[in-house]
Amino acid sequence: MTKTSIALGRIQPSQTTAMTDRAIALRAAGRDIISLSVGEPDFATPPHVVAAAKAALDAGDTKYTAVGGTARLKAAAALHFSRDLGIVVPTSQVTVSAGGKQAIFHALLATLDPGDEVLIPSPWWVSYPEIVRFAGATVVPIETTASGGFRIAAEQLAAGITPNTRWLLLNSPGNPTGATYSAEDLRVLGEVLRLHPRVLVMSDDIYAPLRYSPGGHATLAVECPDLADRVLTISGVSKSHAMTGFRIGVAAGPAWLIAAMETLQSHSSGNPASISQAAAVAAFEGPQDFLLDWRERFRARRDMVVSAINAIPGLSTPVPDGAFYCMVDAVPLMDRFGDDAALALHLLDYGVAIVPASAFGGRDGFRISFAADEAKLEEAVRRIAAAVAA
Ligand code: GLU
Secondary structure, three states, X not given: OOOOOHHHHXXXXXXXXXXXXXXXXXXXXXXXXXXXXXXXOOOOOOHXXXXXXXXXXXXXXXXXXXXXXXXXXXXXXXXXXXXXXXXXXXXXXXXXXXXXXXXXXXXXXXXXXXXXXXXXXXXXXXXXXXXXXXXXXXXXXXXXXXXXXXXXXXXXXXXXXXXOEEEEEEEOOOOOOOOOOOHHHHHHHHHHHHOOOOOEEEEEOOOOOOEOOOOOOOOHHHHOHHHHHHEEEEEEOOOOOOOHHHOOEXXXXXXXXXXXHHHHHHHOOOXXXXXXXXXXXXXXXXXXXXXXXXXXXXXXXXXXXXXXXXXXXXXXXXXXXXXXXXEEEOHHHHHHHOOXXXXXXXXXXXXXXXXXXXHHOOOOEEEEEOOOOHHHHXXXXXXXXXXXXX
16 A cells, blocks of 8 residues: 555655755754755845735736746746856747756656666766656766866766766756866867767756856856757756745756656646746846855855864865855764764754765765855854864
8 A cells, every 4th residue: 555656766855855854843843953954045035036926926927827937937037048158049948847956857757768877977966866766767977076176077978978878967066066167178078978969968057156266157058059959958046046945947958858848847747836937037037236246145155164164173175166065075084973974963963954975976974055144154163063073
């Protein structure tokens, strides 16, 4: 009676969301927990976005919309892709889903069969390999290192591709490492991809506004325009505009793939929430200048967290160039704790929730999200130092 599907048996619950749920439950039970587990900006959603959501409610925009999003939002998303990422696409090549996660889920489910292989640079975002396994395909990790900026090299890509390779998943700026690929890095990877026309590329650009070094964001569909007909670019408003709860993600890619994703979406959720869509229009069409201020706030937090962590004996972290995560190395502490899951529980005892590196296909470390306010971050690193010293 309680038997679940074979496909479900291939996957684990999301450890980022599990840790966050746990922190929420502990807090509800009266514990003082600072959660640096989930990647969620602490800034309030901008007032003009909230006003657009309220106006949509008042206008009675509370009914079904087209499955892949309203014409208005598709146009606003196309504007975002061209203005912010340099990807010029007609609205027929854009779709909207309930968060970037759902777009990724549908794209992979719509294209993968058992026997297909998916190349994923590791450490990876938790949901990538789980979705691939759910689809019945095989995860092929490409290991990256802190000293290599957590980026894959062209030789690693070339060595990983087989006749069964269906996708390469790229995430720049990356979660959980902050890895960022320059235009030149992408052009070099493009030379390898050009030799393998069956391989699709997912470019998950959800953290594009959060690139800290000069030079700006680079993306594969722009750097290698001849490959654009097999690149699916993921973006959204969750991370950029502090709208995680609205659940709106957008994707741009070849028309056949967008249509396939919408076919699946027509049977999973149907349209993304109508109110959230109205809010996302305001996010894409409204002012963007505050994003630069937010980025500078994140940069200051990053610098504070990186130097505080590096001052704790047994912990070290490189300076991430993008997104809002630090991947902390705790190898010297493993003799004491055994593994990073045990270390995570120990830190929780000291009132800080983080996510162990093993959740991301890494090991012996943990991810900190620094998308929390300055006072919380300072207290959290004090608690981490106390926990490690104890
Ligand atoms: N992407 C964010 C994170 O990695 C949100 C949680 C999730 O969907 O994994 O923390």
